Amino acid sequence: MPIRLPLLMKDHVAGKRSAVTCALKCGNQCVGALCNTSDNSYFRDVASGALSRRALLGGGAAAAVAIAAAGTQGAAPATAAEAPGAAFGLKPSAPGGSKLRFDAIAPVEHTVDELTVPEGFDWHTVIRWGDRLFSDAPEFDWAKQSAEQQKRAFGYNNDYSAIQEQPGTAGKKAVMFANHEYTNEQIMLPEGTSEDDVIEIGMAAHGLSVVELERKNRTCPYSPIVDAPLNRRILLDEVFELTGPLAGSDAVKTKEDPEGRRVLGTLGNCSGGLTPWGTILSGEENFHSYFLGSASYGSNKRYGVTNTEGTARGWEKKYDRFDSRIDGYENEPNRFGYIVEVDPWDPTSTPRKHTSLGRLKHEGANIIIGEDGRAVAYTGDDEAFEYLYKFVSADRYCEGDRAHNMTLLEKGDLYVARFTGNSPAAEITGSAELPSDGAFDGSGEWIALVKDGESAVEGFTLEEVLVNTRAAADAVGATKMDRPEDVEPSLVSRKVYMACTKNSDRGAAGKAPADEANPRAKNRDGHVIEIDELGDQASQTFAWNILLVAGDPAQGDPVYFSGFPVDKVSPISCPDNVAFDSVGNLWISTDGAPGGIGYNDGLFRVTLEGEERGRVEQFLSVPREGETCGPVVHDRDESVFVSVQHPGEDGTFADQHSFFPDYNGTGPRPTVVQVLPRRGNRPDHADQKPGKGKDKPGHGKDKPGHGKGKGKGNGKGRKKH
Numbered sequence: 110m111p112i113r114l115p116l117l118m119k120d121h122v123a124g125k126r127s128a129v130t131c132a133l134k135c136g137n138q139c140v141g142a143l144c145n146t147s148d149n150s151y152f153r154d155v156a157s158g159a160l161s162r163r164a165l166l167g168g169g170a171a172a173a174v175a176i177a178a179a180g181t182q183g184a185a186p187a188t189a190a191e192a193p194g195a196a197f198g199l200k201p202s203a204p205g206g207s208k209l210r211f212d213a214i215a216p217v218e219h220t221v222d223e224l225t226v227p228e229g230f231d232w233h234t235v236i237r238w239g240d241r242l243f244s245d246a247p248e249f250d251w252a253k254q255s256a257e258q259q260k261r262a263f264g265y266n267n268d269y270s271a272i273q274e275q276p277g278t279a280g281k282k283a284v285m286f287a288n289h290e291y292t293n294e295q296i297m298l299p300e301g302t303s304e305d306d307v308i309e310i311g312m313a314a315h316g317l318s319v320v321e322l323e324r325k326n327r328t329c330p331y332s333p334i335v336d337a338p339l340n341r342r343i344l345l346d347e348v349f350e351l352t353g354p355l356a357g358s359d360a361v362k363t364k365e366d367p368e369g370r371r372v373l374g375t376l377g378n379c380s381g382g383l384t385p386w387g388t389i390l391s392g393e394e395n396f397h398s399y400f401l402g403s404a405s406y407g408s409n410k411r412y413g414v415t416n417t418e419g420t421a422r423g424w425e426k427k428y429d430r431f432d433s434r435i436d437g438y439e440n441e442p443n444r445f446g447y448i449v450e451v452d453p454w455d456p457t458s459t460p461r462k463h464t465s466l467g468r469l470k471h472e473g474a475n476i477i478i479g480e481d482g483r484a485v486a487y488t489g490d491d492e493a494f495e496y497l498y499k500f501v502s503a504d505r506y507c508e509g510d511r512a513h514n515m516t517l518l519e520k521g522d523l524y525v526a527r528f529t530g531n532s533p534a535a536e537i538t539g540s541a542e543l544p545s546d547g548a549f550d551g552s553g554e555w556i557a558l559v560k561d562g563e564s565a566v567e568g569f570t571l572e573e574v575l576v577n578t579r580a581a582a583d584a585v586g587a588t589k590m591d592r593p594e595d596v597e598p599s600l601v602s603r604k605v606y607m608a609c610t611k612n613s614d615r616g617a618a619g620k621a622p623a624d625e626a627n628p629r630a631k632n633r634d635g636h637v638i639e640i641d642e643l644g645d646q647a648s649q650t651f652a653w654n655i656l657l658v659a660g661d662p663a664q665g666d667p668v669y670f671s672g673f674p675v676d677k678v679s680p681i682s683c684p685d686n687v688a689f690d691s692v693g694n695l696w697i698s699t700d701g702a703p704g705g706i707g708y709n710d711g712l713f714r715v716t717l718e719g720e721e722r723g724r725v726e727q728f729l730s731v732p733r734e735g736e737t738c739g740p741v742v743h744d745r746d747e748s749v750f751v752s753v754q755h756p757g758e759d760g761t762f763a764d765q766h767s768f769f770p771d772y773n774g775t776g777p778r779p780t781v782v783q784v785l786p787r788r789g790n791r792p793d794h795a796d797q798k799p800g801k802g803k804d805k806p807g808h809g810k811d812k813p814g815h816g817k818g819k820g821k822g823n824g825k826g827r828k829k830h
Contacts, residue, residue, distance in 0.1 A: 127734055127758045132421055133291050133398075204716040204724075205692035209744040213679050213726035216661075216708035222767045224753065224782060225709075225730040231787050232729070233330035234770050235285075235322065235750070237778040238265045240333060242320060242340040251775050254298060256309035260342060263333075264289030265297065265314035266779045267752040269381035269473060269686075270739035271389055272322070272331075273453070280746070283322045283331060284339050286389045286453045287739070287781060288378035289315050293755060294422070296776060299762050308427050316375065317343040317391065317460075319453045327746045330783045341456045345374030348459060349449065352519045353575070354562075355464035360407070360576045361444050364437030365430065372444040372462060373430075379491065380473030380595050380686050380739070385484075385506065386514035389451045392471030393462075394491055396445035401425050402433040407443065408577035409433070412470075414442045443576050448474045448488065450518060463518040466500045467558070467578035473686075477598040478506045479646035484517040487605055489593030493612045494621055495579070496587040497526040497596060499555055501647045503562070520562065523574070524555035525587040528653060530625025539616050539623035539630030541658050541667035549628050549669070550654035553640070556585045557649075591615055591627045591635065595686045598646070601693030602717070605640040606656070608684040611701060626653065634659040634666065634682040634705045637697065637715075656695075657715070657723060659684060661706040671723030673716075679727035681713050682706040685737070690744040693717060696728075698737035698751065710737045712751055729784060732769040732777070734758040739781075749784045 203210040211227040226232050239249030239262050246261030247253070268290040275282040292311045294302075302310075321337030324330060334340070349372045355361055362369035379394035398421065402414035409415060414433065425431040430441045447462040448471055466474060469490040476486045482505035488498050502521040507513050530537065530551040532544035543549070557565035558581050564571045566581045574581040591612035598605045609627065614620045616630030623630045626638065636659055641652045660666030661680030670678050682705030686698040695715040702710045711730040716722055728749065731737050735756035742749050757767025757777035767777035 127755075129293065129295075129758050130736075130755060133293055204694050204714075204721060205690075205718065207690050207692050207694060207744045209690065209742070209747050209749070211726070211728060214711075214728070214730060216680055216706070216727065217711075217730040219703035219707055219709055220733055221709060221730075222733045222757070222769060224732055224769065226784050227728065229787055230784050233783045233785065235331050235781040235783050236263050236287075236320060236333045237770060237780045238263055238267070238314070239778060241335060242318070242333065242337075242342065244336050252299065254302075254306075254310055256306070256313045259310050259313035260344060262342075263287070263318050263320065264316055264342070265292045266290045266754050267318075267781055268379050268738045268754055269391060270741060270750060270752050270781055271381065271383045271453075272741050272743075272750060273383070273387065275321075280327045281324055282334075284453050285318075285320045285322050285331075285781070286381075286451065287318045287320070287752065288375075288381060288391045289317065290378055290394070290754070291315070292422070293758060296757060296760050296762055296765060304423070305427070308422065308424055311422055312345050312424065315345060316347070317341075317378065317449075317451060319343075319451070319456070327748075328785065328788055330785060339453065339456055341453075343375070343451065343460060345376075347374055349373070349375060350459050350461045351444070351464060352461050353464035353466075354520075354571050355468075355575050358572045358576070360572055361440055363430070363440050363444070366444075369440075375449050375460070375462075376445050377470075378449070379471070382473055382475035382486075382597070384450070384476050384514075385478055386511050387452075387454060388515060389453055390474045390476070390486075391449045391451065392473040392488065393445050393447055393449060394470045394472060396442065396470070399424065399445075400431055400433050400442045402442055406433070406439055408468075408580065409442065411577060411579045412442070412446065412468075443468070446470065448486075448518070450515070452515070464575050465518060465520055465523065465559070467498060467523055467574075468576050469495070469498070469578050472594040472596070474500075475595075475597040477600065477603065477646055481645060481647060482506050483521070483647055484514075485598075485646045486518065487596040487598060487607075489590075489596045489607060490579070491592055491594050491610075493592050493614055494589035495593060496582045497590060497593045497607060498578075498582075499524045499526070521559075522557060522561070523559040523578075524557055524649070525582040525585065526553055526651075527556055527586060528553045528588040528624075528626040532625055534624075537623055537625050537628055539628070541629040541669065543669065544625070548654055549625050549658075550652070551625055553588075553651045553653055555649045555651070556587065558582065558585065588624075588626060589621045591632045594684075597687050597689070599689050599693050599695075599717075601689065603642070603646065605642070606687050606695060607638045607640065608687050608697065609636050609638065610683050610685055611635040611705070626655070628655070629658060629667065634661075634668075635684050637684050637687070637695075639717075656717075657681070657725065659705075661708075664706065666706070670725060673721060673723035673725075678723070678725040679713055680706050680708065681711075681725050681727070682708075683710070686740055688740045688742055690714075690742040692744070696740050696742050697725075698740045700736045700738070703734070709733060710735060712737050712740055712749070732756040732767050734760075734766055735769070735777075747786050751782055751784075753780050753782055755779065 241262045243261045267287040270287045319341040321334040322331035377395040378391045381391040397413040402409045404410040404415040446468040448466045452458040472489045472491040474488040484502040486500040502517040536544035591609040594608045596607045612632045615632045637656045639656045642648045643650045658669040660668040662675040683701035685700035688696045699710045709730045716724040736754040739752035756769045760766035765776040
């Protein structure tokens with residue numbers, strides 16, 4: 110039987126945003142009761158006489174990062190023919206000296222079912238949903254799926270990925286981590302699949318994967334190694350250890366875990382981060398949609414665990430722990446919503462959930478070592494009007510002492526951010542028009558929630574802060590943001606970048622109005638904020654500015670690109686994940702662009718320094734109804750990886766909307782893709798498997814079903830400019 114989706118968003122989504130994604134990925138949270146109903150100040154704008162970014166940083170430092178305002182407002186929109194790249198008279202760029210040079214592709218219409226890369230590049234399948242990791246599993250067969258096969262194969266909807274080269278292999282081998290955020294059984298499984306199989310296969314397709322990869326040399330694509338020693342699937346019956354103050358707390362005890370220290374599985378894993386000691390962090394995000402629960406119990410209402418009718422997947426029909434209304438399972442939702450740490454180098458290790466980083470809908474977490482040696486982790490709570498957080502470890506990083514470093518996230522201080530603008534409130538109108546000082550910028554403070562092992566929030570115990578972190582942040586007056594998703598520090602500049610994906614409710618009746626850190630009402634396309642910590646990474650004050658306000662200037666959208674001419678940028682909407690290349694350029698993947706600017710989601714490079722600061726160049730576009738996730742940029746090898754999530758999301762098994770990546774008439778398979786410069790028909794590419802080479806159906810110029818009339822390309826699978 111197919112699953113029955115509660116498509117509550119079908120009359121509410123903007124443009125081409127998928128109501129199916131809303132139902133499966135986040136449980137229609139946008140049409141539910143607003144989780145954040147706190148009356149804390151949304152934002153504290155200050156008079157124009159307040160400290161400016163220049164005053165906070167000092168004249169010299171401020172001048173180095175000043176944002177030029179000229180030419181950003183009222184510019185003539187680009188015409189359809191003026192695609193980014195050569196049409197602007199701009200040569201293929203490599204900002205900061207990066208080896209990765211390309212002409213930006215033109216945006217691709219949302220109906221196009223192909224992965225588009227720049228001229229001179231090819232894309233290659235690394236691994237797909239259902240590809241086996243162990244030889245005792247049968248090869249994937251659409252008509253013969255089983256839970257047992259899926260448990261030994263790559264999971265569904267790969268989101269975050271990390272790729273680490275194995276020492277001593279000259280780059281020929283690597284270990285890859287990927288998480289599997291959610292499933293869409295209505296396009297995965299044929300009609301007639303039993304309810305029990307729908308549940309069991311769906312559960313087995315969740316979780317995490319560790320996969321060893323190999324290649325002939327750095328110019329070749331990776332492939333998975335079946336039966337490799339490090340290969341691992343971490344499923345919903347895997348034991349996770351709770352660490353930190355909540356371990357053993359009454360708030361996380363259940364009838365199956367009366368000691369409150371061991372949780373089965375992880376759910377809703379979205380983005381993540383690679384630690385300096387080589388482990389992986391993964392954020393448990395939309396866990397709420399998997400549970401039935403009473404709004405009157407504990408923190409359930411604040412986290413959206415209020416469904417009493419039945420979840421989309423119906424796991425509660427078979428497993429009592431997904432119905433938290435049952436005696437003994439009331440606390441089961443409290444055991445999700447944490448940062449998970451996995452050691453990909455030890456397949457026998459126990460994954461851990463770090464409660465010291467708070468419980469929320471973590472997009473992910475990313476770490477930088479502070480000037481004083483402490484580990485500093487940044488994390489966003491991915492929901493409209495939620496907050497930005499920072500964790501500072503109690504102990505210090507010790508180079509070479511991996512066992513010690515793997516304990517750094519178990520205790521420390523937890524903070525939430527409050528942003529203050531330096532422009533008069535009257536100048537922030539919700540139109541995204543720049544204030545008179547020519548920039549959206551200001552100062553900020555990190556407000557302690559946990560300090561020196563104790564609660565820093567009046568009226569909250571330490572355990573209450575960590576199990577209901579959202580309420581604690583409400584109580585101290587944190588700034589409500591427009592869906593703070595991925596937050597990453599640059600290891601080159603040490604600045605921090607936060608993707609605010611969007612918030613169509615900004616400025617709506619009874620909702621938070623526009624403010625200088627969230628300057629656009631009905632924020633359909635999102636924005637990116639740049640943060641400078643003042644003093645050191647563990648500082649409790651910071652300066653900030655908005656790097657870009659996303660949209661398509663050719664469609665008349667109010668946009669801002671740090672002063673770079675708006676008619677010379679790639680249109681971008683709904684920034685989600687961020688990453689950096691070796692020289693510190695910012696890369697942004699998007700989620701929701703079809704519902705904003707009407708184009709497929711993609712991956713974009715943004716120049717951060719010099720005269721071209723704010724220049725946005727689109728590197729690739731994913732197939733229709735798909736999302737661009739988990740970017741990994743190895744620009745020294747001229748190599749880029751992305752996770753293509755939920756292609757063809759709105760289809761059914763009988764009416765598939767995408768055939769990526771195989772294009773063989775079956776259906777879509779979420780896939781990790783590697784993009785490399787075209788090398789020609791060299792011998793070291795001669796043994797590629799079907800679906801990887803440029804002359805294979807579905808990957809190159811002869812791709813069937815991708816002719817003229819689909820988007821702004823040349824009908825050849827790659828776009829000219």
